[in-house]
Amino acid sequence: MAFMDDISVVDPETSEAILNEEKRIRDGVELIPSENFVSKAVLQALGTVFTNKYSEGYPQKRYYGGNQVVDVVETLAIERAKKLFGAEHVNVQPYSGSPANQAVFFALLELGDPFLGFDLNAGGHLTHGSPVNFSGRFYKCAQYTVDKETELLDYDVIMKLAKEAKPRMILSGLTAYPRKLDFKAFREICDEVGAYHWADIAHIAGLCATGVHQNPMPYCDVVTTTTHKTLRGPRGAMIMCSIKDRLDPNGKKNMAQKIDGAVFPGLQGGPHNHVNAAKAVAFREALQPDFKRYCQQIVKNAKVLADTMMGKGLELVTGGTDNHLMVIKLVNKGLTGKGKEVQTALQEAEITVNKNTIPYEPSSPFNPSGIRLGTPAVTTRGMKESEMKVIGECIARVIDNVNDKEAIARARKDILELCRGFPLYPGMGILK
């Protein structure tokens, strides 16, 4: 085993696992709405010598020597991100979405400060004030949820809650809410109560960057996003903000300095430079006209998938979607609390989804009554409306026959055949 040997020689077990993962993603349809497939160029940037370098600090202000090249790629990533979202300041160093969100809390709130976030069960994220998360433990969290009838956000109700809770910061953002957000309405609520407006666009970043969804940047003090969901970059995150601190205009530090200081030295150590190089590549891709067409197709595909499933008798939270994701309610199929079983049955048919709570969940988060799915990854693969009809029809068939092995096997055959027509990473055995 030598330093320059291939991975297949150095570690046959890991190398076989990588090959098996390549096979898994090629054979099935990936419908987890937070997942995507990065381009070959992004994968190439990830597998580079940039993984070796320590570069604590920021471009031109590093603690270690030898960072002249790292500065080039980090600056490329920053400038491209600014252009994508019209941001004044960007920090591309957060390791992932949750650490980015921690940095926002750390930068702008004191321990125990009041905060208003979106309830996890109704479509928010753990880091939006869930009691099991640091955000719910260390801050005084109030949560807004969706209307029981419409399952939509009601901005008048959020305004009322904000006036009661008097939060220092209000979150807008989603993980499982299938509709557009009104960032301007959130801004008005924040202005009314003197709160920071923080948008977490982890899921919808690609749509926001291309105008397929409203861009929150003009209405926010700070915006966080992952880079690996609809933005189709490497696993990671970034924080975008204004330079001025609206609620603390004469403070010792402005908003940009507070955010940067919270990421490093506040929470993190050295940046992951191979990932940041890959972010630069992904942002360049996202600035091309093709990426806008891609994002438009994600939404068109989601609508057709939703319509197909509803046509087959499935019920969706809010009765449909206007972004990239949707949540099936299993209640009318007699499958309340059976999200896990349905997820497993769909997996047997090579359809990858995740179980999810539904608003006002009648069962529990461990045995939820919903299935969340979305179209970013299948759209990257080149699938369009007609393929969505096949997939939607297969999903409905599996849900109607969760315990019928033969029906599931037939759906699996249809899915395998569909996927053969859309080769993923064609000609690119990653290990060959």
Ligand SMILES: *Cc1c(COP(=O)(O)O)cnc(C)c1O
């Ligand atoms: C995915 C997601 C995150 C967390 O990202 P990780 O990279 O998994 O830490 C945070 N917020 C929202 C809204 C998300 O959807």
